[in-house]
Amino acid sequence: MKARGFTIIELLFITVVLIAVGALFWTQKNNIEVAARDDKRKIAINSMYYSLEEIFHKQSGYYPMELTPETLPSVDKKLFTDPRGIQLGKGGSDYRYEPSNCTDDKCQSYTLRANLENEADYVKTNR
16 A cells, blocks of 8 residues: 655755745845835935926025925925935935035035945935
8 A cells, every 4th residue: 555645855845945935035025125215215316406406506596505395395295204214304314415615504516315225325416
């Protein structure tokens, strides 16, 4: 009479294969999520940059001392908050606005910076 079922070696092999596939899945899932958060950061910085250059600076002839949703009303307010939920200008934010050459709250240059998880910082400076 022949016994039916799987041997211990077959069960171990299937278990190892499932663990390997699961580990690969979770690694790839994490990489995709990190890339998506980095893309959100780049989109936010680009939006602020183009609004500063094409709207604010063209109208006023200078750059602001602080960057807020009130300063740049053409930028969606949600973009001033990084993927971790910290507002631009607050401690620990992934976004930084660094004005320079300022006189009386009117600046001649700036640097916008986003800390990315998977790449070097994303930096935009005035034209």
